[in-house]
Amino acid sequence: MKRLAAVLICCGVGYAADGNSFVIEHATIHPVSGADIVNGSVLVKDGKIAAVGTKVAAKGVRVVEGKGLHVYPGMINSATELGLSEISAIRETNDTNELGEFDPQLKAEVAVNPASEHIPVTRANGITAAMTLPSTEGGQGIVTGQAALIHLDGWTWAEMTVMSGAAMEMLFPSLEAPRRSFLAPPGAAGPPFREVKKAYDEKMRRLREFFEEARRYRAAKEGNEAGLKRDLRLEAMIPVLEGKMPVMVVAPREREMKAALDFAKEQKVRMVLAGCRELGKLGPEIKAAGVPVILGPTLATPLEQDMPYDHAYALPEEFHKAGIEIAFGTFDVQFARNLPYEASMAAAFGLPKDEALKSVTLNAAKIWGVADRMGSIEVGKAADLMVTDGDPLETRTAVLQVYIDGRPVDLNNRHKRLYEEYMKRP
Amino acid sequence: MKHLLTWFGIAALAMVAARAEAPTLMAIRNARVVPVSGPAMARATVVMRGGLIVDVGEAAAIPPGAWVIEGEGLTVYPGLVDALDSVGITEASALEAAPAARRPGMGAPAGPTPAAGPPPAKGPEDRPMTSSWLRAADLVKPEEPRVATLRSAGFTTAVSYPMRGIFAGQGAVIDLAGERGGDMVVATPAGQYITMRSGGFVSYPGSLMGVIAYIRQVYLDAGHYKTVEGMYEANRRGMKRPDYDRALEGVMESPRILLPADRKVEMDRMIRFGKELGQATVLYGMQEGYRSADLLKGAGMPVLVNLKWPAKARDGDPNAYETLRTLEVRAHAPETPSVLEKAGVKFAFYTGGLTSGREIKAAVRRAMEAGLTEEAAVRALTLEPAGIYGVADRLGSIEKGKIANLVVSKGDLFGEKSEIKYIIVDGKKFEPEPESEAPGSGGRGPMTAEVGR
DSSP states (O other): OHHHHHHHHHHHHHHSOOTTOEEEEEEEEOOSSSOOEEEEEEEEETTEEEEEESSOOOOSSEEEEOTTOEEEEOEEEEEEOTTTBSOTTOGGGBOOOOSSSBOTTOBGGGGOOTTOTHHHHHHTTTEEEEEEOSOOTTSSOSEEEEEEEEESOOSSHHHHEEEEEEEEEEEOOOOSOOOOOTTSOTTOOOOOHHHHHHHHHHHHHHHHHHHHHHHHHHHHHHTTOTTOOOOHHHHTTHHHHTTSSOEEEEOOSHHHHHHHHHHHHHHTOOEEEEEEOOOTTOHHHHHHHTOOEEEOOSSOOOSSTTSOTTHHHHHHHHHHHTTOOEEEOOSBSTTGGGHHHHHHHHHHTTSOHHHHHHHTTHHHHHHTTOTTTSSSOOTTSBOOEEEESSOTTSTTOOEEEEEETTEEOOOOOHHHHHHHHHHTOO | OHHHHHHHHHHHHHHHSTTOBOOSEEEEEEEEEOOSSSOOEEEEEEEEETTEEEEEETTOOOOTTOEEEEOTTEEEEEOEEEEEEOTTOOHHHHHHHOGGGOOTTOOOOSOOOOSSOOOOOOSGGGOTTBOTTOBHHHHOOTTSHHHHHHHHTTEEEEEEOOOSSSEEEEOEEEESOOSSHHHHEEESOOOEEEOOOOOTTTSSOOSHHHHHHHHHHHHHHHHHHHHHHHHHHHOOTTSOOOOOOHHHHHHHHOSOEEEEEOSHHHHHHHHHHHHHHTSOEEEEEOTTGGGOHHHHHHHTOOEEEESSOOOOOTTSOTTOOOOHHHHHHHHHGGGHHHHHHHHTOOEEEEOTTOOSHHHHHHHHHHHHHTTOOHHHHHHTTTHHHHHHTTOTTTSSSOOTTSBOOEEEEESOTTSTTOEEEEEEETTEEEOOOOOOOOTTTTTOSOOOOOOOO
């Protein structure tokens, strides 16, 4: 109750914003990029971090007293559907999973609903930015569109967008038999493997053909071919082919991960693996290829019946030990707020604590090419900050203030409203 | 004249089953005889007349005029019995007889699907997935191709059931030869074949608990039906006639029920359920029988062991993850017969969709490699099933007065290099048909053709 009171007071502070300039004083600063600073200050000017340290000259700006509090960079959720999906079971509230196999021209940010109830819920836990994906597992697509890095604050999607086309999302074709329809009688056998393999080979052929087509389009465009018809689909692939935009390949199982690695090598594209649920023997290969990995939910049951209970919990450390750069994504919208706990569960099962924190802050910024703008508390970066009463990876910690681009963010949200409403019940 | 008729008979038979010969009087001389009901005889003679065994023994006299098979170097066994099958019943005849069983999501083997079936069932009153009145005896046809295939594997008898739905229908003990279906029937009804199939999400019952509750309701209804009918019989005037319900008629007619149980938890559940229903119960499946001896022994119910040991699907994903449980059952299931033999549980084998002699022999041999004695293996395919189905007075052993169903092999029946020479069904001699190689099977390893269940 005391903590809640503190939260409410701090919200009050938040409302009394005067521009995007202020200083947080006497707090423990955790820059992530360097050593912690005890009794330090963070000076924010016009939404950017202007100074960090124990001796910060701050005159004429509002002072936020941070005694006994901790300042961290805001966290980045590297895989969500925030803004694109409200209630997954209600078709009308889902703007993901466009039809068609190749939709690189889709841009996730344009469909983001800034009024989504999930956004305030998520940022109240210290998450200030998220990669929002145009598709999720289960769709028919292969190249599903461009994921966007968005700030979890803003009146319009344009205001929220940090980076349009942060990655080209791909759901890699799988050799696993399609899931049986729930209408199928129990015990009915799935399709024989050779049929699944045939469909897979055909999908892979179409995928290669599409990349080839995009390459030809690019050449034609560069050569100013007369009468070239502009094609958004193929044009959207150009940054990918030029290595400017990474492909974010969702591949949960070792077999698909391996195929994706081979594909990226063959097509000479920059890749980020995502949603990996096992590592298998791929450690050295992923490391050698310099491919970063976005890990899916750590708070998950083991992949297979006989795997150890901590399979999902210990997986991040397995990747980290193999020398692979990791970040976390929740791959959903309703639990996007749980991002820090994905990392903390991994930390409880072997991942070094500082690495766990990095994986939800600086690593993510590096992977998405925005390390010059966010991910740590360094001069010149956007003031995406959270002020807490402890370690944000601990569930008991309360996030007291959140700043996005130096703007104090309203921490009120649907969860809190419901909490308050039902606490009133006699 | 009689002689002439016999020859006509032979000619007619020759048209139906080319390899059959039908002398009324036949003897096998100087063969090793394994009567199963008693100790083996090293050198004995079996005499058959009119489809029955009339004499057997070392000193049995061969009547003049008998067709004589020289048994030197051969062994005579009682004809094998497949304790649970749907042999003789064609998909088409079953569908024709019970269109109501053509509900969506029945888990039926691939076949013609109805264009428009009946609407999904909403409750037990719709008698979902029920064709308890179907009688295998009415459906079997000697020309169904598996009859000859199974016979060539040494089987003279099978207990055949309609196999679709929850209450699938009445089984019949049939001999695997005849001119018409009626010729084949030895005993009917043999029992009610029950499965725990559910209607998926489209039709009641859609869950295991629904299926169990449904079966329970049907038995309660049957009890009530019997009472009301009794009252009506006693005093027809002034009483509304009871509704006729063929589903209940079929259930009441069944002398025993067959309940499915592969896993131990299923065995426990079905043992309790069978006792609750107050019906003579036979369990079938038994994949986990190797670890359920005490349970089965305590229950005192006979069990039918599926000879089609669990195996990896040949057309499955080669990299698919297999659970320890799957691997364990696959490794240990063939130990089930030997474990049951040691524990003294009454069991019989059924082919579970295996058809060719090669596959069936390989399956029996696997059980023997896991510790089953040859004697018990033969019993589980002869006298035990006959006993379980109450036809041991007619079938299952080589004794005077029993039906002349024999299988004659060179070497021990389940020996590595044994060879079936003759199969005698109802006193008619058949030679095994050459095994047709399944396309793509390469002639080795078990076929994957799933027949029946």
